[in-house]
Amino acid sequence: MRIAIITIAANRDTHLRFHLRSLARSTVVADEHVVVAIGDPAVADVVASEGSTTRLLWIEHDQGPLPLAYARNAGAAAALAAGAELLVFLDVDCLAGTEMLQRYVAAARQRCHRHALLCGPVTYLPPPGSLGYDLDHVHELRCPHPARPAPPAGTVLTGTDYNLFWSLSFAVTAVTWNRIGGFCTEYTGYGGEDTDLAQTAAAAGVGLRWVGGADAFHQYHSVSDPPVEHLADILANAELFHRRWHRWPMEGWLHSFEELGLITYDPIHRRWVQAV
Template sequence: MRTAVITLAAGRHQHLTFQHRGLAAGSRAPDQYVVVAMDDPELGAVVSGREPLAAVVDCPVTNGNLPLALARNLGAFRALQHGAELLVFLDVDCVPGEQLLERYRQAALDSEHRRSLLCGTVSYLPPPGPSGYRLDELDELAEPHPGRPAPAPGELSRSEDHTLFWSLSFAVTAETWYAVGGFCEEYEGYGGEDTDYGQRARVADVPLTWVGGAPAFHQYHPVSDPPVAHLQDILRNAETFHRRWGWWPMTDWLEAFAERGLAHRDPATGRWTLGPEPEHPHDNA
């Protein structure tokens, strides 16, 4: 089964380099390594000259918001054009475990699960030491994210809870990719496009299959919780999602923004809006 690994990058060159090393050290090499450069002309030099050989696809950024959905679709299109039968998507921060590609391949060959979104575990790594991470120690540094299933190695666990889908590490056969229809390109910037993809899979009657023994390790980088740097992206993308599916995603973040006075839900329209809830005259009476 011809396998393509697809990742998106805009900066994060050190993280991408370590991901590249992880792929080279795996038990199975990808047939293609497609790196989508979102307005990052230096990225080609980062991945050149090492195995597996990387194909760089340029993705324009027209208004300052990273087009993550478009970039994934461009990466998939390039891989499929060159004969990929299995698409493995990895976040640029994610380093594949040694067996990740082999386990995804085995799951894709299983007749019961091949028409699924195949999802491996993701473990968030602590900050690296002065010499960085070592591939042989990643398993010891972090446990899989507690908010997602973590089947034992060799186990496949089917789920109909599409709200649990995330795009950090997943795989689909070419057939499944066409059945779901790719990512909705109305989303730009951070948040919501992978939740939307899970709903597209649900409508297409494509389940999730959690794949044991296919770990990815998310390299540390500073984050804010809630992600206030992406406030406007999240509000805009949440509005898009609500229009498409009739319910609000990312509610923990939206409510955390509201607690900080950064956003509020208009009681008249039900929409989330930038800024604190306005005071009404009777509030101070």
């Protein structure tokens, strides 16, 4: 089974450096790693300085919301053109556990799981030391996100709640990717595109699986809760999702924005609007 990793990157130099180093320690070596640089020439410098065999794919971008969905699709298309049979999407902020690829491949080889979205547990890491994360010991910090399933290593759990899917770390066979049709590229910027992919998969009869032992470790960076810096993107993407699926995504954030007085719900037009 030919394995391809797809990573999209912009303005995450240090995270990308450790991301690449973690993959170099994997028990299974991918046949292809496509890093999609979204308007950031420094991505090529990081890849070169790490001596990586990663294939760089450039996407023009000057300003405005990042085209995350488009970039992921472009990375997948490049991997498929090179003969990939299993696509592994790993966020640039994530370190790969040494057995992550091995566990995804094992799940994809099982007839009962190969036509599903395969999702691995993700641990959010504390801030690193002055020299960055110690990759020899990062596994000791394992504490998967409590809102999502994390079955024991070597086991695969069938999921039913597609709202729990996220794009930080997941794998899908080429056949299933084509069945889903990829990410909807109408989404730009932060939020919603991964929930849409999961909804599209569910509508196409694609299953959801949680793969024990396919661990990834999310490197620390400062965030807002709720992410007010992404308010405009989230509002636009939430409205797009509602138009496509007739329900609201990211409701926790929307209600938090409402409590902060940043948005209000217009019951006449049935939409969220930014407060004046």
